[in-house]
Amino acid sequence: MQPQGKIVPVILAGGTGTRLWPLSRNSLPKQFLALVSDNTLYQDTLLRVPPGDDFLPPIVVTNTDFRFFARRQASEVGIEAVVVLEPARRDSAPALLAAAAVAQQIHGADCLVLALAADHVVKDVAAFQAAVQAAARVAASGRIVTFGIAPDGPRTAYGYIRPGAALAEGGHTVDAFVEKPDRGTAAGYVADGYLWNSGNFLFPAALMISEAERFEPELTGAALGAVARAGTDLGFLRLDPESFAAAPAKSIDFAVLEHTKLAAVVAGDFGWSDIGAWDAVREIGAPDADGNVTAGPVTLRDSHDSYVRSDGPLVTGIGLAGISVVATEDAVLVMPSDRAQEVKQLVASLKAARHNAADEHVKVHRPWGTYQTICRGERFHVKKIVVDPGATLSLQKHHHRAEHWVVVQGTAEVTVEDKVFAVHENESTYIPLGGVHRLANPGRIPLEVIEVQTGSYLGEDDIVRLEDAYDRC
Amino acid sequence: MQPQGKIVPVILAGGTGTRLWPLSRNSLPKQFLALVSDNTLYQDTLLRVPPGDDFLPPIVVTNTDFRFFARRQASEVGIEAVVVLEPARRDSAPALLAAAAVAQQIHGADCLVLALAADHVVKDVAAFQAAVQAAARVAASGRIVTFGIAPDGPRTAYGYIRPGAALAEGGHTVDAFVEKPDRGTAAGYVADGYLWNSGNFLFPAALMISEAERFEPELTGAALGAVARAGTDLGFLRLDPESFAAAPAKSIDFAVLEHTKLAAVVAGDFGWSDIGAWDAVREIGAPDADGNVTAGPVTLRDSHDSYVRSDGPLVTGIGLAGISVVATEDAVLVMPSDRAQEVKQLVASLKAARHNAADEHVKVHRPWGTYQTICRGERFHVKKIVVDPGATLSLQKHHHRAEHWVVVQGTAEVTVEDKVFAVHENESTYIPLGGVHRLANPGRIPLEVIEVQTGSYLGEDDIVRLEDAYDRC
Numbered sequence: 027m028q029p030q031g032k033i034v035p036v037i038l039a040g041g042t043g044t045r046l047w048p049l050s051r052n053s054l055p056k057q058f059l060a061l062v063s064d065n066t067l068y069q070d071t072l073l074r075v076p077p078g079d080d081f082l083p084p085i086v087v088t089n090t091d092f093r094f095f096a097r098r099q100a101s102e103v104g105i106e107a108v109v110v111l112e113p114a115r116r117d118s119a120p121a122l123l124a125a126a127a128v129a130q131q132i133h134g135a136d137c138l139v140l141a142l143a144a145d146h147v148v149k150d151v152a153a154f155q156a157a158v159q160a161a162a163r164v165a166a167s168g169r170i171v172t173f174g175i176a177p178d179g180p181r182t183a184y185g186y187i188r189p190g191a192a193l194a195e196g197g198h199t200v201d202a203f204v205e206k207p208d209r210g211t212a213a214g215y216v217a218d219g220y221l222w223n224s225g226n227f228l229f230p231a232a233l234m235i236s237e238a239e240r241f242e243p244e245l246t247g248a249a250l251g252a253v254a255r256a257g258t259d260l261g262f263l264r265l266d267p268e269s270f271a272a273a274p275a276k277s278i279d280f281a282v283l284e285h286t287k288l289a290a291v292v293a294g295d296f297g298w299s300d301i302g303a304w305d306a307v308r309e310i311g312a313p314d315a316d317g318n319v320t321a322g323p324v325t326l327r328d329s330h331d332s333y334v335r336s337d338g339p340l341v342t343g344i345g346l347a348g349i350s351v352v353a354t355e356d357a358v359l360v361m362p363s364d365r366a367q368e369v370k371q372l373v374a375s376l377k378a379a380r381h382n383a384a385d386e387h388v389k390v391h392r393p394w395g396t397y398q399t400i401c402r403g404e405r406f407h408v409k410k411i412v413v414d415p416g417a418t419l420s421l422q423k424h425h426h427r428a429e430h431w432v433v434v435q436g437t438a439e440v441t442v443e444d445k446v447f448a449v450h451e452n453e454s455t456y457i458p459l460g461g462v463h464r465l466a467n468p469g470r471i472p473l474e475v476i477e478v479q480t481g482s483y484l485g486e487d488d489i490v491r492l493e494d495a496y497d498r499c
Numbered sequence: 500m501q502p503q504g505k506i507v508p509v510i511l512a513g514g515t516g517t518r519l520w521p522l523s524r525n526s527l528p529k530q531f532l533a534l535v536s537d538n539t540l541y542q543d544t545l546l547r548v549p550p551g552d553d554f555l556p557p558i559v560v561t562n563t564d565f566r567f568f569a570r571r572q573a574s575e576v577g578i579e580a581v582v583v584l585e586p587a588r589r590d591s592a593p594a595l596l597a598a599a600a601v602a603q604q605i606h607g608a609d610c611l612v613l614a615l616a617a618d619h620v621v622k623d624v625a626a627f628q629a630a631v632q633a634a635a636r637v638a639a640s641g642r643i644v645t646f647g648i649a650p651d652g653p654r655t656a657y658g659y660i661r662p663g664a665a666l667a668e669g670g671h672t673v674d675a676f677v678e679k680p681d682r683g684t685a686a687g688y689v690a691d692g693y694l695w696n697s698g699n700f701l702f703p704a705a706l707m708i709s710e711a712e713r714f715e716p717e718l719t720g721a722a723l724g725a726v727a728r729a730g731t732d733l734g735f736l737r738l739d740p741e742s743f744a745a746a747p748a749k750s751i752d753f754a755v756l757e758h759t760k761l762a763a764v765v766a767g768d769f770g771w772s773d774i775g776a777w778d779a780v781r782e783i784g785a786p787d788a789d790g791n792v793t794a795g796p797v798t799l800r801d802s803h804d805s806y807v808r809s810d811g812p813l814v815t816g817i818g819l820a821g822i823s824v825v826a827t828e829d830a831v832l833v834m835p836s837d838r839a840q841e842v843k844q845l846v847a848s849l850k851a852a853r854h855n856a857a858d859e860h861v862k863v864h865r866p867w868g869t870y871q872t873i874c875r876g877e878r879f880h881v882k883k884i885v886v887d888p889g890a891t892l893s894l895q896k897h898h899h900r901a902e903h904w905v906v907v908q909g910t911a912e913v914t915v916e917d918k919v920f921a922v923h924e925n926e927s928t929y930i931p932l933g934g935v936h937r938l939a940n941p942g943r944i945p946l947e948v949i950e951v952q953t954g955s956y957l958g959e960d961d962i963v964r965l966e967d968a969y970d971r972c
Contacts, residue, residue, distance in 0.1 A: 048815075325852070327845050339812070339826070340856045342521075342849070344834035344841050349822075351833050353812070360824050360833055361817035368817050372800050376815070379798070383813045400874040401883050401949070405924075406907035408881065408949055410874050430927050432903045432951040434879035451878075452953040454903050454927060476874070476881055476951045478905040480925040 033162055033228070034137050035075035035084040036125040039068055039096055039144035040112055044373045045303040045366065048357035049337065052385040057145035058095045061301065062310060068096070068144040069103045074151050075140060077105065080159070082137075085128055086144075087112060087121045093262050094393045108132065111259075113252075113267035118225075119281035120273035123238055123249035124265055126231040131253070138165055139234065141227045141278075147310055149297025157294035161228040164197045169290040170229040170237065171197065172283060174221025176295045180212035183302055183367075185223040185279075187291050188215075197292040203284050221293055225300070227278070233288065241285045248273035260497065303366035304350050304359075308333035318346075322353075333363055357383040393496040394419050395472070407479040413438075413467040420494035421464040427481030427488060429457040431465070436473035439466040462492060506635060506701070507610050508548040508557040509598040512541055512569055512617035513585055517846045518776040518839065521830035522810065525858040530618035531568045534774065535783060541569070541617040542576045547624050548613060550578065553632070555610075558583060558601055559617075560594045566735050567866045567969075581605065584732075586725075586740035591698075592754035593746035596711055596722035597738055599704040604726070611638055612707065614700045614751075620783055622770025630767035634701040637670045642763040643702040643710065644670060645756060647694025649768045653685035656775055656840075658696040658752075660764050661688075670765040676757050694766055698773070700751070706761065714758045721746035733970060776839035777823050777832075781806035791819075795826075806836055830856040866969040867892050868945070880957040884938070886911075886946040891939040893967035900954030900961060902930040904938070909946035912939040935965060 043056030050056035057068040065073065075081045086107045088096045093111055100107040110128055112121055122141050129137050140158060148154045161171040174187045185206055190199035203223060207215060238246040248269055255266035283289050301307050311319035311333070318326055322336035329346035338355035350363045359369065376384035389398040394417035401408040407427075413419065413436075421441065431438070432454040440449050441464035442457055448468075449455050457463045459481065467473035491499045516529030523529035530541040538546065548554045559580045561569045566584055573580040583601055585594055595614050602610050613631060621627045634644040647660045658679055663672035676696060680688060711719040721742055728739035756762050774780050784792035784806070791799055795809035802819035811828035823836045832842065849857035862871040867890035874881040880900075886892065886909075894914065904911070905927040913922050914937035915930055921941075922928050930936045932954065940946035964972045 323854075325845070325849060325854070327841065327848065336831075339828065340830045340849075340854055342830065342832050342845055344832075344845055345838040346833060349833065351831070353826075353831050355812065357813045357815065358809075358824070358826050358831055359815050359817075360819060360822065365818040368800065372798070372815055372817055375800065376798060376813075381796075381798070381813060400881060403907060403947065406947075406949070408873060408883075410881075428925055430905045432905075432953075434876060434951065434953055452901055454929065454951075456927065474876065474879075476879070476949075478907065478927075478949045480905075480907055 031138065032082045033075070033080060033140045033158065034082045034129040034133050034231075035072075036122065036129065036139050036141045037068070037071055037084055037086045037107070037144045038118060038121055038125075038141065039086050039088040039092065040115065040121065041143075041145060043145060043302075045369045046301070046307070047369055047373045048352060048354045048359055048383060051383075051387055053091075054095070054387050054391060055092075055145075056301075058092065058099060061307060062147055065103065066099055067147065067301075069099050070148075071142055071144050071146070072100055072105050072107070073103055074148055074154060075142070075158075080155065081140075082133055083107065085110060085125050085132075087125050089115070095391065097261075109262050111262050111264045113265055113270050115275065116270065116273045117275040117277050119238070119242065119245055119276045119278045120249040120252075120270060122278050123235060123246055124253050124270070126234050127250050127253040128263065130231045135232050137231050138162055139229055139231050141229075143225055143300070145301070146224070146226070147297070147299045147301050149310070151296070153296035154294065157292060157296060158228065160196050161292040164193060164195045164290050164292055165228045165230060167193070167195045168230070168233060169193070169197075169288050170234055170283065170286055171227060171290045171292055172200070173224045173226045173228075174291040174293045175224050175298050176293055177216045177220070177222055180209055180216050181222070182206055182209055182212050183306070184300070186212075186215045186220040187223050188218070188220050189291050189293070193290060197290045200283075200289040200291050203279060221291060223279070224294075224298055225279070227283075234282065237286045237288060238282050242276065242281045245273045245276060245281060303369060304333060304352060305363050305366040308350065308363060331363075355388045393417070405480060405482065407484040409477045409479070411465070411475040411477055413465060413473040413475070415467055415470050415472065418466040418495050419464060420491040420496075420498060421462060422492060423460055423462045423490050424481075424488050425460065425490070426483035427479045428459045429463075430478040430480075431455050431457070432476045432478075434474045434476055436467060436471050437469045438473055438475060439468045440464070441466075504611065505555045506548070506553060506613045506631065507555045507602040507606050507704075509595065509602065509612050509614045510541070510544055510557055510559045510580070510617045511591060511594055511598075511614065512559050512561040512565065513588065513594065514616075514618060516618060516775075518842045519774070519780070520842055520846045521825060521827045521832055521856060524856075524860055526564075527568070527860050527864060528565075528618075529774075531565065531572060534780060535620055538576065539572055540620065540774075542572050543621075544615055544617050544619070545573055545578050545580070546576055547621055547627060548615070548631075553628070554613075555606055556580065558598050558605075560585060560598050562588070568864065570734075582735050584735050584737045586738055586743050588748065589743065589746045590748040590750050592711070592715065592718055592749045592751045593722040593725075593743060595751050596708060596719055597726050597743070599707050600723050600726040601736065603704045608705050610704050611635055612702055612704050614702075616698055616773070618774070619697070619699070620770070620772045620774050622783070624769070626769035627767065627771075630765055630769060631701065633669050634765040637666060637668045637763050637765060638701045638703060640666070640668045641703070641706060642666070642670075642761050643707055643756065643759060644700060644763045644765055645673070646697045646699045646701075647764040647766045648697050648771050649766055650689045650693070650695055653682055653689050654695070655679055655682055655685050656779070657773070659685075659688045659693040660696050661691070661693050662764050662766070666763060670763045673756075673762040673764050676752060694764060696752075697767075697771055698752070707755065710759045710761060711755050715749065715754045718746045718749060718754060776842065777806060777825060778836050778839040781823065781836060804836075828861045866890070878953060878955065880952040882950045882952070884948040884950055886938060886940040886948070888940055888943050888945065891968050892937060893964040893969075893971060894935060894937045895965060896933055896935045896963050897954075897961050898933065898963070899956035900952045901932045902936075903951040903953075904928050904930070905949045905951075907947045907949055909940060909944050910942050911946055911948060912941045913937070914939075
């Protein structure tokens with residue numbers, strides 16, 4: 027076996043956590059939200075495996091919709107990630123195998139890969155890193171290591187692992203992976219020393235690929251082919267769509283872990299949670315004397331054991347007991363905390379009823395920054411636009427609307443037809459209906475513009491892009 | 500006794516219903532909100548006693564803060580009201596006696612007065628009007644008549660009346676007024692034929708005043724003096740502040756009804772509610788098959804017997820049972836429905852903590868229309884301004900801010916320094932810092948303007964009014 031070297035973190039960041047609606051939505055899911063600290067879950071995941079003595083620069087796997095979040099949020103915490111784009115959703119096995127192949131291309135065939143979900147919480151980073159080092163010794167002996175978590179109770183929301191024989195390098199073999207149990211079964215598992223299956227892994231890239239080739243040759247071939255024929259696109263590594271599409275959707279557990287004889291488990295106790303639903307978010311929070319966990323503008327009266335969070339309005343409660351309330355600017359969710367798993371079904375029904383708030387956030391992220399509707403009338407629409415320093419919107423025109431722009435922070439470089447001019451703070455300009463125009467921020471601070479659109483049709487689809495730095499023409 | 504003529508409705512519209520927070524707030528209370536129909540409670544009250552065969556034009560008593568609501572909302576339903584302004588809050592007796600004196604000035608000393616709260620609900624208007632005619636016959640025989648409501652159960656939120664002997668003209672004498680009982684006592688009252696005290700009255704103006712003079716000479720003198728020395732102000736009748744301030748705060752029940760031997764009660768069954776708290780609002784709503792009453796954008800899953808109302812965000816609930824949720828753009832309230840009385844204490848604690856949402860609405864009403872903050876930054880502030888047809892804002896200037904105006908509906912007449920010019924839909928203008936300016940709507944449809952303020956200080960108090968149609972200089 028190869029000597030143990032630095033580890034390549036692979037961060038899987040393509041998921042959409044609808045159980046944490048209304049905060050997590052398709053357009054900006056859980057991993058890219060600051061749910062439990064000032065950083066997003068993805069940023070905290072990156073910071074847990076910082077490039078340095080122990081770790082090589084990370085490889086992030088995500089999809090096209092999230093590519094700018096992945097790059098921007100990494101760079102906000104000072105980390106340069108290789109961002110790999112999945113052309114389609116195929117569950118974790120194809121993504122993880124493709125990332126392993128990319129890791130080999132960059133760091134050599136013998137590299138060790140640490141595969142982490144981007145949306146988990148780890149409270150004790152030192153204990154986590156110690157567990158990674160322990161797992162690396164086991165992996166280097168020719169094992170695919172999974173991280174098992176010592177249960178704090180008979181949870182039914184997690185899969186379990188039955189450890190087998192102790193290994194000389196540390197950890198244990200795996201006797202069995204078992205599905206999410208009912209409560210009685212879970213209590214038995216805990217009594218019998220089972221561990222939670224965290225869904226995070228450490229393995230030699232070559233070993234994972236060779237095992238996958240044995241059990242899932244078609245899937246593995248598709249994933250490796252997608253890497254071999256990948257292209258780069260604005261600095262992203264875009265997996266070949268045709269190759270990748272041929273891979274069946276399968277989790278790495280089903281594809282490899284449950285079949286290989288080389289699985290091992292290393293037990294960890296580092297304050298882990300997959301914060302799969304609001305009850306889990308409450309559990310990792312700091313309760314007050316009445317057992318309430320609150321975040322944002324919240325006032326409670328005679329309430330206990332409740333979770334109340336607002337990212338918008340003032341939220342008040344009287345006599346709440348075991349209730350969860352989550353509020354954003356455009357949506358509110360109220361439920362007994364033990365019904366948190368049903369949010370998934372609720373969101374499905376909202377999607378079926380075509381509620382905007384099911385998928386979209388009020389603030390819409392774009393490669394160049396963000397925009398947010400702040401007022402809407404029948405024949406007008408007011409937005410706040412924030413353009414990142416150095417960023418440029420597409421050269422565009424609209425058939426049905428005119429636009430007034432008032433710069434309220436920074437300096438805009440505005441193109442209208444063949445004129446290019448600066449608009450400073452407290453100045454305004456006007457884009458007539460049909461006028462070819464472009465907005466850019468040549469400065470060093472974010473540019474903030476209030477845009478007042480007027481016209482007979484104000485849909486986002488009334489846009490003709492003539493030139494775009496982000497290939498959206 | 501005088502022959503029975505037309506009745507003068509007196510609408511008491513000066514209250515602030517904090518138990519219906521977050522909808523009802525000091526700045527726009529319950530009676531001026533559309534809580535149960537497309538009209539506000541005040542408008543429905545006016546429409547219940549329309550000027551015509553039975554009723555004379557109404558007299559409305561309110562305070563300075565609400566004077567423009569009182570006039571505008573009356574005129575929206577085609578009713579011209581005499582609006583009397585209380586200079587201070589003194590409970591119902593001084594207000595009602597002053598209104599009785601005003602009624603005598605306008606309609607003669609012998610007029611009959613029907614005193615109604617502006618914030619009650621009556622479902623069966625025909626039954627209500629029949630009860631009024633029955634009460635008028637009793638009142639004309641020299642009685643102060645109170646409307647008693649046949650209880651639908653042992654409510655503890657209402658005071659009760661024990662009827663005495665039957666009167667020849669109809670109705671009964673009053674044996675006793677009793678305070679809000681506990682549940683057991685209430686059940687006994689219902690069994691013994693007691694009626695709810697609705698707090699609405701019908702009486703000859705002269706009789707009420709003479710009885711009040713007997714029991715409360717000082718209070719009555721103050722109220723009559725305030726009418727005698729009243730002034731008119733933009734068409735409002737403003738009671739003399741010095742005289743009125745001398746009146747002790749006392750309800751008409753305590754001041755007169757509980758002492759006079761001339762009280763009578765007429766029983767009515769017209770779907771009455773004082774909708775004193777959210778549980779009462781729920782009760783007058785139409786429940787669905789699961790017993791839920793909802794209003795606005797609401798989606799419930801597996802919920803029953805709950806009240807969920809939104810005047811803003813999408814509100815969703817899972818597994819709610821007997822829960823009330825009330826959401827507005829800036830505040831959310833969640834509680835078991837049977838804790839509705841505690842909203843008063845909650846609002847008191849929000850006021851103590853200086854939460855804006857305790858008293859202020861997002862949309863601020865002004866004599867000329869409304870404005871609403873739609874976006875706020877450190878050095879800018881965006882408002883939507885709606886100016887009523889024909890209305891004019893004050894001639895003003897600001898020391899610390901410049902303003903951009905974009906007209907999105909209607910036509911503005913803008914004054915800047917010595918220039919007056921029109922700004923049409925889809926046009927904009929700029930008011931420099933320190934510039935004397937005025938905004939007016941010379942047109943026939945509401946004028947809508949998006950205002951972007953920029954500057955170092957953006958408080959509402961940075962305004963120098965040089966001229967104002969509403970006497971606010």
